[in-house]
Amino acid sequence: MSRLAYRAERTFAAPHAHGDGSVGQTMFLVQLALTPATLFGFWLYGWPAFFLWTTTLVSALVFEFFCLRLMGRKAPGRALADGSALLSGWLLAMTLPPWSPWWVGCLGAFIAIVVGKQVFGGLGQNVFNPAMVARVALLISFPLQLTAWVTPLPLVGAGAPGFVDGLYIFLGQTPLPDAMTSASLLGFAKTELARGAELSQAFAAVGAPQVSWLGVRAGSLGESSALLIALGGAFLLGVGIIRWHAPVGVLAGTLIPALIAHALAPERFLDAHTHLFSGALLLGAFFIATDYVTTPATAAGRLAFGLGVGLVTWVIRSLGGYPEGVAFAVLLMNGITPLIDRCTRPRILGRTRGGEAIAAVGKEA
Amino acid sequence: MGLLEKIFASTWGVHPQDYKRPAADLAARAMPTPERLFVPLAQHLGAPALPTVLVGQKVKKGERLADPQGAVSAAIHAPTSGTVSAIGEIAAPHPSGLPVLAVTIDADGADEWCELAPCDDPFALDPDEIGRRVAQAGVVGMGGAAFPSALKLSSSKKAGVNTLVINGGECEPYLSCDDRLMRDEAAAIVDGVRVMLHATGAKRALVGIEDNKPEAIAAMTLAAAPFGDVTVRAVPARYPMGSERQLVLTLTGREIPAGRLPADAGVVVHNVGTARAVSEAIRYGRPLVERLLTVNGGAACAPGNVLAPVGALVEDVLAFAGGLKGEPARLVMGGPMMGMALPHARVPVVKGTSGILALSAAEAVEHEREPCIRCATCVRACPMGLLPLEMARHIESDDLKGAVDIGLKDCIACGCCSYVCPAHVPLVQLFAFAKGSLAAEDRAKQRLEATRKLAQAKNERMAAEAREKAEAAARRKAERAAAKAKAEAEAAAANAEAA
Ligand code: SF4
Ligand code: SF4
Numbered sequence: 001m002s003r004l005a006y007r008a009e010r011t012f013a014a015p016h017a018h019g020d021g022s023v024g025q026t027m028f029l030v031q032l033a034l035t036p037a038t039l040f041g042f043w044l045y046g047w048p049a050f051f052l053w054t055t056t057l058v059s060a061l062v063f064e065f066f067c068l069r070l071m072g073r074k075a076p077g078r079a080l081a082d083g084s085a086l087l088s089g090w091l092l093a094m095t096l097p098p099w100s101p102w103w104v105g106c107l108g109a110f111i112a113i114v115v116g117k118q119v120f121g122g123l124g125q126n127v128f129n130p131a132m133v134a135r136v137a138l139l140i141s142f143p144l145q146l147t148a149w150v151t152p153l154p155l156v157g158a159g160a161p162g163f164v165d166g167l168y169i170f171l172g173q174t175p176l177p178d179a180m181t182s183a184s185l186l187g188f189a190k191t192e193l194a195r196g197a198e199l200s201q202a203f204a205a206v207g208a209p210q211v212s213w214l215g216v217r218a219g220s221l222g223e224s225s226a227l228l229i230a231l232g233g234a235f236l237l238g239v240g241i242i243r244w245h246a247p248v249g250v251l252a253g254t255l256i257p258a259l260i261a262h263a264l265a266p267e268r269f270l271d272a273h274t275h276l277f278s279g280a281l282l283l284g285a286f287f288i289a290t291d292y293v294t295t296p297a298t299a300a301g302r303l304a305f306g307l308g309v310g311l312v313t314w315v316i317r318s319l320g321g322y323p324e325g326v327a328f329a330v331l332l333m334n335g336i337t338p339l340i341d342r343c344t345r346p347r348i349l350g351r352t353r354g355g356e357a358i359a360a361v362g363k364e365a
Numbered sequence: 366m367g368l369l370e371k372i373f374a375s376t377w378g379v380h381p382q383d384y385k386r387p388a389a390d391l392a393a394r395a396m397p398t399p400e401r402l403f404v405p406l407a408q409h410l411g412a413p414a415l416p417t418v419l420v421g422q423k424v425k426k427g428e429r430l431a432d433p434q435g436a437v438s439a440a441i442h443a444p445t446s447g448t449v450s451a452i453g454e455i456a457a458p459h460p461s462g463l464p465v466l467a468v469t470i471d472a473d474g475a476d477e478w479c480e481l482a483p484c485d486d487p488f489a490l491d492p493d494e495i496g497r498r499v500a501q502a503g504v505v506g507m508g509g510a511a512f513p514s515a516l517k518l519s520s521s522k523k524a525g526v527n528t529l530v531i532n533g534g535e536c537e538p539y540l541s542c543d544d545r546l547m548r549d550e551a552a553a554i555v556d557g558v559r560v561m562l563h564a565t566g567a568k569r570a571l572v573g574i575e576d577n578k579p580e581a582i583a584a585m586t587l588a589a590a591p592f593g594d595v596t597v598r599a600v601p602a603r604y605p606m607g608s609e610r611q612l613v614l615t616l617t618g619r620e621i622p623a624g625r626l627p628a629d630a631g632v633v634v635h636n637v638g639t640a641r642a643v644s645e646a647i648r649y650g651r652p653l654v655e656r657l658l659t660v661n662g663g664a665a666c667a668p669g670n671v672l673a674p675v676g677a678l679v680e681d682v683l684a685f686a687g688g689l690k691g692e693p694a695r696l697v698m699g700g701p702m703m704g705m706a707l708p709h710a711r712v713p714v715v716k717g718t719s720g721i722l723a724l725s726a727a728e729a730v731e732h733e734r735e736p737c738i739r740c741a742t743c744v745r746a747c748p749m750g751l752l753p754l755e756m757a758r759h760i761e762s763d764d765l766k767g768a769v770d771i772g773l774k775d776c777i778a779c780g781c782c783s784y785v786c787p788a789h790v791p792l793v794q795l796f797a798f799a800k801g802s803l804a805a806e807d808r809a810k811q812r813l814e815a816t817r818k819l820a821q822a823k824n825e826r827m828a829a830e831a832r833e834k835a836e837a838a839a840r841r842k843a844e845r846a847a848a849k850a851k852a853e854a855e856a857a858a859a860n861a862e863a864a
Pocket of ligand 1: 736740741742743744782785786788789
């Protein structure tokens with residue numbers, strides 16, 4: 001019979017098959033899910049927003065590239081293709097005031113990639129969500145720029161800055177016109193409460209809070225359209241990139257206390273509806289609290305993590321000094337992720353939760 | 366199951382594309398006996414068998430070639446009639462290709478059976494006698510692990526198992542020999558199951574078949590219909606459903622305690638192929654000398670199931686099954702999830718060979734490893750409830766103890782984690798490596814302990830000898846002293862007398 005010349009050039013260990021997933025594909029799908037909200041944001045806030053977004057993403061890639069080079073990684077270009085740096089930059093851009101000057105995006109990307117990620121050892125090693133690290137660092141260092149929200153001026157609308165004007169705003173050459181700066185809804189509520197006003201009066205003076213699914217309002221790219229962010233989230237749930245535990249945890253963690261508090265003291269606490277549709281709650285629920293690297297590995301752990309983020313967010317929004325608390329809440333919970341992981345280890349088959357072998361059953365049956 | 370466990374109900378396992386059809390739907394082909402067969406003496410778990418034939422001896426098909434040796438072992442028989450032309454080393458069906466002892470038989474072409482001892486009424490036999498005959502026929506588990514079946518039968522009886530689980534899961538992709546066997550030989554399988562019920566004293570048999578094999582389920586249900594104690598059940602198609610712990614849990618709801626055997630939960634598991642081999646051994650007295658196996662893979666020209674004699678070379682089987690489309694990227698014995706890559710095609714088929722896969726380059730892609738992104742897909746896939754990512758982290762930072770503490774020893778090496786990992790971290794490979802080092806450590810420790818004991822014994826012996834010597838010396842000294850004293854006393858007495 002015929003001789004088969006085949007010789008294995010080395011030993012291969014099982015399994016000899018692999019599923020379809022890859023890191024790059026995962027990152028790509030998340031980016032895809034962010035796209036509708038991002039495009040809507042461009043339309044809402046015009047050219048400056050587009051410039052800022054681009055700058056942040058490109059900076060993130062550049063910093064990642066240099067870090068990889070510095071650490072002597074072979075083919076740093078290929079490692080870039082996993083898309084993780086791009087995603088961090090993108091998520092950061094989603095949380096910045098859309099008319100921030102260029103250096104905000106650039107510095108933010110630096111903090112996210114270098115301080116938030118590579119210092120820890122790169123992809124998979126960081127303890128804190130890089131985008132949130134950058135966001136919080138910027139907020140603390142440059143409170144003015146980071147709270148300079150603008151009223152949406154749809155790209156095509158009258159008064160929207162054109163390409164060149166947009167460039168000037170982006171370069172920080174044009175101060176934001178007063179008529180266009182606006183507090184975010186949460187910021188407004190916080191200021192009013194700080195003045196001792198009651199919420200209902202405060203809102204009565206400026207008209208009822210404008211919160212809607214569509215979200216044409218002052219905010220960051222990732223805060224404006226609740227609908228599109230939720231849609232992106234649903235897409236990720238659908239393709240199995242994320243699971244429901246963390247998002248449901250975040251939403252429940254904020255909305256349940258909000259419902260109760262508002263029912264008890266409507267003059268002091270915002271209603272659940274406003275909490276849901278303002279700020280970065282939905283972005284946080286679907287895109288931040290679902291970050292693999294910085295959240296627990298088990299389903300139970302992720303639910304606990306989400307609840308924690310939601311609750312802390314509500315506490316900061318309602319009782320703390322900052323109008324928005326998602327970023328702080330995420331960082332706090334990132335910090336205790338190893339603890340959650342330890343407490344929510346799955347039960348090993350054939351063992352009790354404590355790790356002892358279970359008692360044998362079935363011999364009598 | 367508590368509410369919490371329900372919400373977080375584990376979705377263990379993976380759903381790889383199974384590539385079972387069209388191979389499963391084609392009639393099985395019997396391979397003519399090749400001119401030369403290489404029958405390894407270690408085809409089973411345990412000690413290799415001891416040859417009982419001499420070079421040059423003529424043997425008939427089914428004649429004993431080697432006796433079981435030691436507590437866990439199995440007999441080996443001639444797969445065809447012919448002459449023993451050599452007893453020596455050949456390349457083993459193992460990735461290392463290290464040599465194993467084998468009996469080489471030059472077939473005479475007659476394929477003539479030796480005299481067999483059939484039995485018309487197995488149920489009149491004593492259960493122990495069934496175990497003896499199964500042992501004589503050299504039957505081993507045909508699902509892959511190749512544990513001597515007779516031992517499993519007798520230990521089940523001793524342990525008092527009440528349920529016999531028959532594994533028709535065949536959850537490994539590409540393989541369809543069990544499927545084919547169930548469609549074609551359902552009656553023989555059910556007969557074997559009933560014989561095993563008799564031999565083990567179990568009250569009922571549950572046959573678990575994955576629901577992606579409706580034809581097999583239909584055939585088996587029909588064959589089992591007359592017998593109230595044999596029930597065929599469809600189980601969800603999901604890898605590794607055919608793994609002992611998972612199948613027992615699914616079929617009986619019983620969880621086997623960690624580190625224990627199914628018998629501790631009143632269950633014993635046998636494969637459908639084994640059931641058929643038992644029936645053949647008891648009804649017709651035929652030893653296990655051939656088996657149905659699947660030839661499949663992208664590089665195989667005509668995937669299908671082949672009835673091949675034990676000892677046939679993989680290259681002969683492949684050639685018979687239609688040959689290959691060029692050079693395969695990888696040759697695998699067994700399934701793609703747990704099978705082993707062969708060093709070359711000149712290794713023999715053994716009793717536990719369920720398939721031969723010739724994988725094309727597109728199937729055996731090697732992915733570059735990326736950093737773990739903690740996506741926890743591996744956690745969800747693990748059928749044992751382990752944390753593969755954490756175990757890998759411990760192992761890669763040389764902390765084997767840390768890995769053991771979180772369950773390394775409970776890992777069944779199913780490979781689900783590696784299969785799903787998007788970063789292509791070689792998880793199960795790391796676990797295999799770690800288990801290997803642990804075993805080596807254990808052996809070293811045992812050796813050390815043995816050496817220590819020896820040294821201690823030697824020291825004790827020497828101390829005892831020294832003590833004896835010292836005592837003897839002391840005794841002698843005392844004797845001398847006594848003699849001297851006596852002499853002095855005598856002398857003194859003599860002096861006194863003289864004075
Ligand atoms: S599947 Fe791979 S990348 Fe994901 S957590 Fe497990 S080891 Fe890490
Ligand atoms: S190989 Fe081990 S760790 Fe990986 S999925 Fe299977 S049992 Fe779990």
